[in-house]
Amino acid sequence: MNHELKIMAWARKDLLGLEDLSKEEIELILTTAESFKEVSTREIKKVPALRGKTVVNLFYEPSTRTRVSFEVAAKRLSADVINIAAQESSARKGETLIDTGRNIEALKADIIVVRHSASGAAAMLARNVSISVVNAGDGWHEHPTQALLDIFTLKEKLGRIAGLKVSIVGDIAHSRVARSNIWGLTKLGAEVTVCAPRMLIPPAIEQMGARITYDIDEALREADAVNVLRMQFERDEEAAFPEKLEYFKNFGITQERLKKAKKNIVVMHPGPINRGIEMSSEVADGLNSVILEQVTNGIAVRMAVLFLVAQARDEKQNNID
Amino acid sequence: MKNKIILIKNGRVIDPANNIDEALDVLVEDGRVSKVAKNISSENKEIIDAQDKIVMPGLVDMHVHLREPGREDKETIASGTKAALKGGVTSVLAMPNTLPAIDCAENVSLLKSIIKNSADATVFIAGSITRERLGRELTDITKLKKEGVIAISDDGASVDSDDVMLEALKIAKEQNILVICHSEDKALSANGVVNLGLTSTRLGLRGISQESEYKRVARDIELAKKADAPLHIAHVSCKESVELIAQAKKMGIKVTGETAPHYFALSQEAVLGYDTNMKVNPPLRSKDDVTAIRQGLKNGVIDAIASDHAPHTGNEKDIEFEWAEFGAIGLETELAVAITELVESGLLDWSALTKKMALNPAKILGINKGTLSIGADADLIVVAAEKEWLVEKNSFISKSKNSAFLGRRLRGVVEYTICGGKIVYRT
Numbered sequence: 098m099n100h101e102l103k104i105m106a107w108a109r110k111d112l113l114g115l116e117d118l119s120k121e122e123i124e125l126i127l128t129t130a131e132s133f134k135e136v137s138t139r140e141i142k143k144v145p146a147l148r149g150k151t152v153v154n155l156f157y158e159p160s161t162r163t164r165v166s167f168e169v170a171a172k173r174l175s176a177d178v179i180n181i182a183a184q185e186s187s188a189r190k191g192e193t194l195i196d197t198g199r200n201i202e203a204l205k206a207d208i209i210v211v212r213h214s215a216s217g218a219a220a221m222l223a224r225n226v227s228i229s230v231v232n233a234g235d236g237w238h239e240h241p242t243q244a245l246l247d248i249f250t251l252k253e254k255l256g257r258i259a260g261l262k263v264s265i266v267g268d269i270a271h272s273r274v275a276r277s278n279i280w281g282l283t284k285l286g287a288e289v290t291v292c293a294p295r296m297l298i299p300p301a302i303e304q305m306g307a308r309i310t311y312d313i314d315e316a317l318r319e320a321d322a323v324n325v326l327r328m329q330f331e332r333d334e335e336a337a338f339p340e341k342l343e344y345f346k347n348f349g350i351t352q353e354r355l356k357k358a359k360k361n362i363v364v365m366h367p368g369p370i371n372r373g374i375e376m377s378s379e380v381a382d383g384l385n386s387v388i389l390e391q392v393t394n395g396i397a398v399r400m401a402v403l404f405l406v407a408q409a410r411d412e413k414q415n416n417i418d
Numbered sequence: 419m420k421n422k423i424i425l426i427k428n429g430r431v432i433d434p435a436n437n438i439d440e441a442l443d444v445l446v447e448d449g450r451v452s453k454v455a456k457n458i459s460s461e462n463k464e465i466i467d468a469q470d471k472i473v474m475p476g477l478v479d480m481h482v483h484l485r486e487p488g489r490e491d492k493e494t495i496a497s498g499t500k501a502a503l504k505g506g507v508t509s510v511l512a513m514p515n516t517l518p519a520i521d522c523a524e525n526v527s528l529l530k531s532i533i534k535n536s537a538d539a540t541v542f543i544a545g546s547i548t549r550e551r552l553g554r555e556l557t558d559i560t561k562l563k564k565e566g567v568i569a570i571s572d573d574g575a576s577v578d579s580d581d582v583m584l585e586a587l588k589i590a591k592e593q594n595i596l597v598i599c600h601s602e603d604k605a606l607s608a609n610g611v612v613n614l615g616l617t618s619t620r621l622g623l624r625g626i627s628q629e630s631e632y633k634r635v636a637r638d639i640e641l642a643k644k645a646d647a648p649l650h651i652a653h654v655s656c657k658e659s660v661e662l663i664a665q666a667k668k669m670g671i672k673v674t675g676e677t678a679p680h681y682f683a684l685s686q687e688a689v690l691g692y693d694t695n696m697k698v699n700p701p702l703r704s705k706d707d708v709t710a711i712r713q714g715l716k717n718g719v720i721d722a723i724a725s726d727h728a729p730h731t732g733n734e735k736d737i738e739f740e741w742a743e744f745g746a747i748g749l750e751t752e753l754a755v756a757i758t759e760l761v762e763s764g765l766l767d768w769s770a771l772t773k774k775m776a777l778n779p780a781k782i783l784g785i786n787k788g789t790l791s792i793g794a795d796a797d798l799i800v801v802a803a804e805k806e807w808l809v810e811k812n813s814f815i816s817k818s819k820n821s822a823f824l825g826r827r828l829r830g831v832v833e834y835t836i837c838g839g840k841i842v843y844r845t
Contacts, residue, residue, distance in 0.1 A: 116620065193737055215738035216622035217692030236740075237622030273622060300625065301616035 107405040110413065111223040111230040114239035115280040123281055127249055129401035130394070136173055137396055146404050147176035151206040154180045155197065156233070157213040162368055163233050163243070166392070167210045170399035179206070185214060194218060198226045207407060211235075216273075229406040237271045243367050244277030246398040248285065250391050251322055254363050259286030264316040265307075266292045266348060267326025267375060270299040274326060274367050279307050292316035293348070294339050313348050314357060322363035325350055325375045341374050350376035355385060363387055423447050424836065425460055429468025429800060433475065434769040434777050435789035444473055446796040449839030454790055464841075466834055468800050474772050475788050476508025476797035476837060477753060478779040480598075481573075481652055481676060481724035483745070484510070484541070486532055488517025493729040493817050496536040498749070501816040503843040505750040506832040507725075508539050508797035509780070509787050513573045514546040521546040521557045526565040539837055540797070542785060544569045544598065547586045553577045559589045568783055571598035573652060574699075576634055578604075580641065587645035596783060598650045599638045601659070602700065606630035611740050613701040617686040623740060626701050632658035639666045639673055648672040650782055653726050655681045655700040657710035664719040674782050675714070676722040679748060679755040680822045682711045688822070694735045694742035695820050698728070715774060716765050722779045725752045729818030746822040750814055755823060757803060757830035796839040805831040 106125050115123065136144050152171040154164050164180065171178045181201075184191060192200075194213070201209055208229040211219050216236030223230035234240040252258055263282055269275045269291045282289050283306035290308045291298065298309055310316050317323060330341060339347075355362065364376070364385040372378045381388060424446040431442040431454060438454065445453040445463075479502065485493040493501075495512075502510055512529070514520035520529055526543060533541045545567035549555045551574065559570060570590060576599065577583040590597045607630035612618050614625025635651055639662060642649035654660060654677045666673045680698055685705045689696045696702060714720040728745025735742050756775065760766040766774070772788075780788030787797060809826050811819045835843035 193733070195736055213738070215740050217739040220692050221738065235622070239622070276620075276622060299619040300614060301619050304616045305619065 107409055108412075110406055110410045112241055112402050112406055113219050113223055113230065113232045115241045115244055115277045115284070116239065118284070120284045123245070123248070123284060126245055126398065126401050126405065127252065129405060130245070130249055130397040133400040133404070134394070134397035136400070137393070142173050143175055144173065145175045147171065147174035147407055150176045150208065150407055151204070152176045152178050152208045152210060152403060153201050153206045154178065154233075155183055155201065155209050155211045156181065157183050157185050157211075157218075158234070160212055160234070162392075163212060166395045167233060167399050170396050171403055173396065174400055174403060176403070194222055195225045198222045202226045202228050207410070208403060229410050231402055231406060234273050236273065237276070238273050239277045240273040241277050242395070242399050242402055243274050244281045245402070246391055246395040247278055247324055247365055247367070248281050249398050250365065250387050250394045251363060253394070254387060255321060258282065261287040261321045262290070262319050263287050264290045264292055264320040264323045265326065266313065266316060266323060266350070268297045268328055269293050269302065269326070270297045271329065272326050276305070278324060279305050283307070290316055290320070294344075314354060317354055317358040317362070320358060320362055322365060323350065324365045327367060327369065328371060328374055345374050349374065350380050352377065352379050352383070355380060361385070365391060368392070422839075423463045424466065424839070424841065425458055425463040426466045426468050426473055426798070426800060427460065429471045429473030430768075431473045431790065432768045432772045433790040434773050435791055438790070439769055444790060444798065446836060446839050449796055451790050451792055451794050451796050451798070453792065466800060471833065472768060472801040472803050474768070474799055474801065475776040475790055476799050476835065477506050477775045478509040478783070478785070478787050479507045479724050479727070479749065479752070480511040480722060480779040480783060481678070482510040482512055482727045482749065483515065483729065484512045485516065485729060487528060491731055491817070494536065495532050495541065496538070497815065497817045498727070498729070499537045499539040499541065501747075501749045501814065502539045503835045503837065504815050504832065506753045506799040506801065506835055507749055508799070508835065508837040509542060509785070510539060511542045511544050511569060511783060513571065514544050515551060515574045519546045519551050520544065520567070521549050521551070523558070523561045523565045526562060526567055530566065538842055540787075542783065543567050544571050544573070546570065547572045547577055547597065548582065551575050553579060553582065556582060556586055556589070559586065559595065560593055563593045563595050567595065568785065569596040569598050569650075571600065571652065573598065573600045576600050576602045576604070580637065583638070584641045584645055587641055587647040587649065591645055591647035594784075596648055596650055598652050600652050601631055601634035601638050603630045603634045606633065611697060611701070612689050613686040613703050615704065617689060620690065621692065626699070628656040628658055628703065628707070631656055631700050632662060635659045635662050639663070639671060642673060643669075643671045646672075648674070651675045652724075653678050653681065653700060654711065654714070654720060655703050656707045660710045660714040660719055664714070667719065674721045675719065676724045676779070677711050677715065677720050678724060678726040679752050679759070680746060682708060682715065683755050683759045684708075684822060692739045694737070694739055695746055695822050695824060697739060697742055697744055698726070698746050698822065699744040712760070712765055715760065721774070722782060723752065723756055723774045724779065725749050729816055730820050731818060735820050746820050747814065747816050747818055748821070750816060751809060751821060751823050751828065753801070753832065754807070754828035754830040758828045761803075762829060796836055798836050799832050800834040802831045802833050804829060807831055
């Protein structure tokens with residue numbers, strides 16, 4: 098594989114979502130991640146690719162798993178990592194997101210990894226700083242690295258993405274993971290079905306390229322993979338949220354349901370799992386589950402993303418000089 | 419007083435009130451239009467050469483938020499009316515959602531004193547329908563009218579109670595005052611920030627349905643019919659609302675409608691980058707809706723174009739999309755957007771445009787404006803219709819810069835604005 102060519106194909110300083118990316122750009126991230134995956138198996142798990150660079154994890158929402166994954170990824174690339182657990186502020190109280198971003202830029206950091214409860218926050222930040230911004234989840238909008246690691250894992254397991262049938266089950270309406278997966282998977286040629294109670298399907302989702310079913314057995318029947326979303330029952334401000342046990346009964350993934358599915362169906366979950374709500378413990382720990390492999394692959398994918406955006410920015414600066 | 423006698427020579431004069439669209443001279447004396455004819459003698463007069471220019475009545479913008487009193491950081495009567503004159507607007511209707519709201523005689527007289535001291539254009543006053551615009555207790559509409567209020571509206575909010583709204587319409591009819599409706603059922607638009615549908619789904623934002631608008635339009639029309647009172651629907655943004663107004667007009671109900679430039683020039687796709695200047699209420703709608711609005715303008719269902727000029731400071735807009743304020747400024751761009759989108763495309767001719775932006779709003783409000791009839795107030799503008807310009811932040815006179823048209827190239831530059839017989843703006 099020609100390493101130089103790969104780098105030249107990536108020109109974005111930011112990764113904000115998969116909707117913006119071409120098929121080729123997504124494939125480039127995946128192949129770059131493949132080459133980084135091996136690093137984590139070495140005795141000394143480090144390469145100097147981002148030595149001297151500073152990555153700031155700016156997290157406005159509590160998230161251990163994504164934050165830690167980005168931190169490990171950055172450290173395995175030899176970057177310096179700063180973690181900021183920030184408070185969201187409205188217009189009149191506290192520092193604005195743009196001001197915070199500009200302060201981080203003034204510290205001469207190179208990449209901001211941002212997690213925020215407001216959709217579009219990463220895009221707004223990226224418009225207002227010249228350093229790289231990687232979206233680690235913005236509101237209900239996108240969570241591109243999660244979808245990329247899901248796709249990476251799927252490709253590793255099944256050898257391809259094109260032609261696969263993938264079902265996404267759970268709260269589609271409020272899920273950034275669902276949106277990023279729909280964009281990414283459909284661009285790579287997979288067929289995506291979303292499955293949820295009626296009130297958790299957002300309007301016009303078919304126009305994003307997904308098919309809808311309200312029947313979990315139908316969602317599983319022909320699927321090569323099922324991506325099970327975390328149900329966030331703390332969203333009680335949203336009307337008409339289903340009751341937990343009722344949800345498990347109607348949409349939970351169980352061994353009985355999997356018996357009617359393809360034998361090798363791949364079961365994914367972005368974590369953290371609510372055992373006994375989205376899926377039974379037997380399924381979570383069972384043979385079809387790739388949930389822990391997703392975590393491992395998350396490191397490689399995030400290494401690839403950090404590496405590519407940093408390269409793109411260096412490239413741009415060299416061109417200016 | 420200087421500029422007492424002004425002669426505007428050789429312009430293409432557009433005055434639909436008198437069926438005029440031809441090259442003529444316009445003479446302005448003592449604050450009034452005194453003659454419109456060919457070859458008026460130019461002795462002892464200040465001459466404006468309007469060769470190849472459009473000469474039309476000053477615009478009457480019936481939907482403007484001047485923010486004073488209370489939010490002088492966004493706009494003042496002084497800055498807002500200066501912005502108006504630059505945009506060719508000589509009369510505005512100031513919406514009552516100020517701090518305090520214009521909901522009692524005392525607040526009207528406070529506003530009148532500010533206007534007297536600082537307005538450069540003519541400011542007409544809208545009072546609120548209910549106290550503090552809360553939708554509960556009616557204001558003293560009779561008293562408001564006596565103080566000089568010419569229309570009532572709870573703009574920014576709709577009166578939810580059918581009984582309160584019906585009562586308001588009945589009193590308004592008696593008092594010969596116009597009711598203007600912000601038609602939105604907030605129970606249906608619940609915390610939404612963009613048009614409901616593919617756009618809200620793609621952006622991961624809460625949606626505002628067309629239904630939340632047109633269901634309330636239908637109710638408001640129904641109540642107007644019951645009260646047999648005139649009703650004006652503000653900022654019409656969707657197809658169904660246009661259809662409802664068309665039906666009502668056919669049935670002889672006294673309903674009129676207005677739309678804003680962003681509803682005929684922009685569709686929901688403009689929001690996809692989370693640009694908060696595109697966050698308006700009602701939201702930018704689908705392309706089908708935009709087509710319906712344009713057709714409504716062409717076939718007369720929509721009577722007027724108004725800016726819904728809604729200034730907000732940078733710190734209220736340069737934040738996360740869902741927390742940013744709704745609204746965009748429009749006084750300085752509305753004419754150019756209308757020329758670019760409606761006249762250049764052949765949808766409206768100059769007379770029709772002048773009706774939508776000057777004559778019709780004046781008629782709806784019952785004010786003596788929007789014409790170049792002999793003896794009329796000399797409010798008129800000279801427009802270089804083909805001149806192109808770039809909308810930039812620093813081009814605005816308004817205190818706020820939240821335009822939905824930043825970065826756009828538009829056609830049509832106001833070269834002179836004459837208000838009350840005086841040249842009050844020139845490029």
